[in-house]
Amino acid sequence: xxxxxxxxxxxxxxxxxxxxxxxxxxxxxxxxxxxxxxxxxxxxxxxxxxxxxxxxxxxxxxxxxxxxxxxxxxxxxxxxxxxxxxxxxxxxxxxxxxxxxxxxxxxxxxxxxxxxxxxxxxxxxxxxxxxxxxxxxxxxxxxxxxxxxxxxxxxxxxxxxxxxxxxxxxxxxxxxxxxxxxxxxxxxxxxxxxxxxxxxxxxxxxxxxxxxxxxxxxxxxxxxxxxxxxxxxxxxxxxxxxxxxxxxxxxxxxxxxxxxxxxxxxxxxxxxxxxxxxxxxxxxxxxxxxxxxxxxxxxxxxxxxxxxxxxxxxxxxxxxxxxxxxxxxxxxxxxxxxxxxxxxxxxxxxxxxxxxxxxxxxxxxxxxxxxxxxxxxxxxxxxxxxxxxxxxxxxxxxxxxxxxxxxxx
Numbered sequence: 001x002x003x004x005x006x007x008x009x010x011x012x013x014x015x016x017x018x019x020x021x022x023x024x025x026x027x028x029x030x031x032x033x034x035x036x037x038x039x040x041x042x043x044x045x046x047x048x049x050x051x052x053x054x055x056x057x058x059x060x061x062x063x064x065x066x067x068x069x070x071x072x073x074x075x076x077x078x079x080x081x082x083x084x085x086x087x088x089x090x091x092x093x094x095x096x097x098x099x100x101x102x103x104x105x106x107x108x109x110x111x112x113x114x115x116x117x118x119x120x121x122x123x124x125x126x127x128x129x130x131x132x133x134x135x136x137x138x139x140x141x142x143x144x145x146x147x148x149x150x151x152x153x154x155x156x157x158x159x160x161x162x163x164x165x166x167x168x169x170x171x172x173x174x175x176x177x178x179x180x181x182x183x184x185x186x187x188x189x190x191x192x193x194x195x196x197x198x199x200x201x202x203x204x205x206x207x208x209x210x211x212x213x214x215x216x217x218x219x220x221x222x223x224x225x226x227x228x229x230x231x232x233x234x235x236x237x238x239x240x241x242x243x244x245x246x247x248x249x250x251x252x253x254x255x256x257x258x259x260x261x262x263x264x265x266x267x268x269x270x271x272x273x274x275x276x277x278x279x280x281x282x283x284x285x286x287x288x289x290x291x292x293x294x295x296x297x298x299x300x301x302x303x304x305x306x307x308x309x310x311x312x313x314x315x316x317x318x319x320x321x322x323x324x325x326x327x328x329x330x331x332x333x334x335x336x337x338x339x340x341x342x343x344x345x346x347x348x349x350x351x352x353x354x355x356x357x358x359x360x361x362x363x364x365x366x367x368x369x370x371x372x373x374x375x376x377x378x379x380x381x382x383x384x385x386x387x388x389x390x391x392x393x394x395x396x397x398x399x400x401x402x403x404x405x406x407x408x409x
Contacts, residue, residue, distance in 0.1 A: 004028045004044055008037035009082070009095050038085045040078050040099055067132040069168070071105050073161035080154035089150075090117055108132050121145055136281060136298045143288045153288045160284045167276065167364055174371045178378045185386035190225070192393055197222040204400055215400035218393060257306045265377075269370045274308050275339050275363045283356030293320055308334050325352070339363060 005019050006028065016037065022028035025042055032039045078099060082092035093113040100106045108129050115125035123142035126133040133141075137157065144153030201219050204211055211219075225232075246252035261267040281302050285295035296319060300312040311332040318328035326344040329335050335343070339359045346355025 002044055004042050006032060006039065006043075007041045007099055008032050008039050009087075010037055038082065038087070040081060040095070041074070067102070067104055067108065069161065070165055071100075071102060072132055072137070073158060073165050075100070075105065075109070076154055076161060077158035080151055080158050083151040083154065089122060105132075122150070135301055136285075139290060139294065139298055140285065140288055143285070143290045147289045149288075156284050156287060160280055163280060163360070163364065164277070167273075167367060170368055171371055174375045178375060178382060181379065181382045181386070185382070185389070188386075189389060189393075192390075193222045193225045194229070197393070197397070198226060200397060200400070212396070212399040212403055214392070214396040215403070218396040253306050254310075257308075261305065261307060265370070265374055269367065269374065270305060271308075271336065272363050272367045272370060274303055274305055275335055276360050276367060277302055277304075278312075278335070279339065279356045279363070280360035283353050283360065286353045286356070292325065336363070 002024075003019055003021050004025065006017070008016050010016060020028060020031060022031055025044070028042050029039050032042075075096060078096055079092055082095060083089065087095070090113060093109055093116065097106050097109050097113065100109060111128065112122070112125040115128065116122055121142070123138050123145055126141060127138050140153055140157050141150070144150035147153075197218060201222065204215070204219065247256060260270055278299055281299050282295055285298060286292065290298070293316065296312065296316040300309050300316065303309040303312060311334040315325070315328040315332050315334075318331065319325055324347060326340065326347050329343065330340055339362075342355050342359050342362075343352070346352040349355075
């Protein structure tokens with residue numbers, strides 16, 4: 001049977017860590033509950049805590065001691081588990097301080113706990129830390145407090161954050177290999193131009209016009225890179241700085257986001273990702289009792305593309321005037337046709353929240369398929385490009401060597 005590591009709390013709130021063997025995660029939970037513990041976190045043990053990979057992960061985590069979306073997701077899920085088990089909010093937060101792995105996260109939870117113990121609402125305490133909790137998150141918690149269903153809201157919020165994290169991790173993982181190809185190919189080219197080719201330039205230095213044109217171009221590139229290499233990082237830094245300044249202006253951000261939507265395949269991918277974000281966020285908010293107008297405002301804040309975010313403003317205005325959500329979305333033209341039809345069906349059947357969840361799930365699968373197609377296309381294109389570049393270098397050098405036979409002695 002597989003082994004699981006666990007963190008649990010006993011009836012007094014004391015944190016206990018350990019390992020056990022069970023058929024699956026559900027079986028591990030049952031075992032711990034029979035022993036009178038409240039399960040907080042259960043993880044499958046892969047290679048054990050002493051592997052090089054786990055040590056590397058902990059080292060990287062210590063370097064990046066900041067609050068990530070994954071940290072917020074884990075905190076939310078753990079808090080929901082403790083509150084559903086019947087623990088008071090302050091006791092649950094105290095336990096989570098001990099469970100948190102990052103000092104930064106511990107500090108934030110500790111501050112939230114102090115504010116709650118001082119009489120503040122949990123949502124107001126979280127609002128003091130916008131670097132960890134977004135407006136969407138805070139309003140979800142506030143809705144749970146008002147409706148008296150905070151554990152249920154945190155559960156939905158945890159599932160939503162987990163789905164978003166899985167999609168984000170999938171996209172990042174899919175792009176690692178193409179990025180690796182670019183870095184390795186670029187490094188190989190730099191080595192050829194700065195170390196290998198200069199060795200041949202000494203041989204070719206007395207040949208003058210006898211060199212083929214491609215060889216002259218290659219030697220010129222090699223000399224330029226060796227003498228003016230600092231222009232490359234300087235140029236990259238300058239472009240990054242100008243790009244950042246341009247995207248900070250309203251018109252610049254709008255034009256770039258409009259251009260992104262027009263790119264082949266990439267524009268389709270962006271639209272689908274934003275559709276997933278829109279449908280999942282709106283569905284969770286509506287299930288938690290947030291009004292449609294407030295929900296649309298919060299959804300707009302989560303949309304990264306400014307063109308689509310501005311369109312959401314128009315949707316909000318039309319709904320405020322009394323139009324149906326589906327009609328407003330159709331006029332704005334910001335959702336794919338299938339997603340729009342599913343929302344229409346949801347409105348007509350009175351199951352809008354359920355249909356929004358299905359829209360998110362459907363387009364999340366579509367996003368993964370699109371990413372797979374993109375990476376499947378990028379990999380051979382990059383390999384072909386790097387092969388052409390390296391081939392040009394090799395052929396140019398060979399042509400230069402063969403041309404030495406044409407020099408009269």
